[in-house]
Amino acid sequence: xxxxxxxxxxxxxxxxxxxxxxxxxxxxxxxxxxxxxxxxxxxxxxxxxxxxxxxxxxxxxxxxxxxxxxxxxxxxxxxxxxxxxxxxxxxxxxxxxxxxxxxxxxxxxxxxxxxxxxxxxxxxxxxxxxxxxxxxxxxxxxxxxxxxxxxxxxxxxxxxxxxxxxxxxxxxxxxxxxxxxxxxxxxxxxxxxxxxxxxxxxxxxxxxxxxxxxxxxxxxxxxxxxxxxxxxxxx
Numbered sequence: 001x002x003x004x005x006x007x008x009x010x011x012x013x014x015x016x017x018x019x020x021x022x023x024x025x026x027x028x029x030x031x032x033x034x035x036x037x038x039x040x041x042x043x044x045x046x047x048x049x050x051x052x053x054x055x056x057x058x059x060x061x062x063x064x065x066x067x068x069x070x071x072x073x074x075x076x077x078x079x080x081x082x083x084x085x086x087x088x089x090x091x092x093x094x095x096x097x098x099x100x101x102x103x104x105x106x107x108x109x110x111x112x113x114x115x116x117x118x119x120x121x122x123x124x125x126x127x128x129x130x131x132x133x134x135x136x137x138x139x140x141x142x143x144x145x146x147x148x149x150x151x152x153x154x155x156x157x158x159x160x161x162x163x164x165x166x167x168x169x170x171x172x173x174x175x176x177x178x179x180x181x182x183x184x185x186x187x188x189x190x191x192x193x194x195x196x197x198x199x200x201x202x203x204x205x206x207x208x209x210x211x212x213x214x215x216x217x218x219x220x221x222x223x224x225x226x227x228x229x230x231x232x233x234x235x
Contacts, residue, residue, distance in 0.1 A: 040057055076174060077166045103143025127155050184207070207224060
């Protein structure tokens with residue numbers, strides 16, 4: 001499947017502090033939908049909640065793409081695309097952490113200006129990362145696809161194809177795919193403000209959680225962790 005709109009034009013940098021920062025600059029200057037920024041090495045990548053994203057040079061896929069008129073469920077779209085790249089065993093910890101064998105293999109960050117109808121979607125995937133390449137604090141939670149450096153570019157093309165497809169998919173198809181990969185289903189979780197049992201993703205893309213008293217709440221966004229043990233992918 002050829003990429004029709006995403007990935008052209010493409011700016012590839014040997015090293016950059018943040019592909020998202022560069023892509024935001026391009027978007028604000030009028031860059032077209034699908035404009036892609038990639039880098040061999042990223043020195044100051046960021047994930048959600050202001051966390052850093054470590055990407056060893058040449059071993060991780062690091063990209064940011066400009067999207068015009070992005071969908072409301074963009075983080076979930078990104079998760080579906082990355083999970084497809086990661087393989088049949090990959091699970092999604094709502095909203096967009098992609099896990100393989102319980103370890104986080106990708107970082108996803110969507111930023112933008114809704115009033116100007118654009119967003120920048122930043123994705124980092126540990127394609128060929130070795131655990132020794134990562135800071136000691138990440139080795140217990142981070143994962144890798146276990147491939148080789150030469151697989152980074154083919155993975156980029158596969159990811160762009162998947163992202164293109166999920167951007168165009170009907171909402172019910174997207175939600176069905178995520179429910180099939182739900183890492184939190186029927187598990188005890190906690191979040192800032194409460195705890196309960198995850199009961200799936202509703203039609204609005206929200207995580208439904210049942211509290212101990214039986215009340216069900218739908219979480220719009222934020223950090224959700226397993227109630228016991230270290231939060232998976234909390235890196």
